[in-house]
Amino acid sequence: AQKVTQAQTEISVVEKEDVTLDCVYETRDTTYYLFWYKQPPSGELVFLIRRNSFDEQNEISGRYSWNFQKSTSSFNFTITASQVVDSAVYFCALRRRGNFNKFYFGSGTKLNVKP
C-alpha cells in the first residue's frame, strides 16, 4: 500500500524565516514519483516539483529546495526567506510508476507566514 505522511498539520513563521515541511512516504515499489503541490486559498493545486525514485539529487528553485532521502523515505521541502505569499496548504504526494492517473496525497501542512 502507498502512504504519505505529513506530520506537521500547521506551521506559523514570521516573514523572512526559513521553514521546512516534512514528508515521509511508504511504498514497496522500487520505481515511483514524488511530488509537492501548493494549494492557495483559491483552491487549485499548483504543481511545484516532481522527483523520480532514481534521482536523489537535491533540487533548488529560487527560494525553494527539496531534500530527497531514500534511506529514510523522506522528501522534505524548505522555503528560504519565507514571504506572506507563501501562505498556503502544501501537499506531498506519491505516484506509482505505470499508474500516472492516481496520486496518493498526504494530509497537507498549512503554512502561515506572518508579516
Place this chain on the structure above:
Amino acid sequence: DTGVSQDPRHKITKRGQNVTFRCDPISEHNRLYWYRQTLGQGPEFLTYFQNEAQLEKSRLLSDRFSAERPKGSFSTLEIQRTEQGDSAMYLCASSFPWDPGNLNTEAFFGQGTRLTVV
C-alpha cells in the same frame, strides 16, 4: 482563462437531493481526473477518463456517484441522494498523455467545487 474550469464553485444542498458538477479541462487535454478532498485531508482519487472512456474508478465512488465525459471534452460528476458525508471539495484535473521527460504533461487542477450537504 485557459486553465481547468469547474462549475459551480460552491454548492449547498439538502440531504437526499441530487447534484451535478461540471469540469471543463484544458483544451486538447485528453486525460481527465476527479478527486475528492475532505476538510483537513489531501485529495483522494475518484476516477479517470482517457477521452470519453472511463478507465479507472476508485472504490470511493459508490453507486450513488456517476461520472461521464460524453464527447471527450467536458466531464460531469453526479451524486445522487446526497449524504452529509459527501460534503467535500471535488477537484478536477486534466493532462496530456504522460511523458516522463516533459513536466508539462503533469496534471493541472481546477479550483474545485465545494459541496456542503445540510
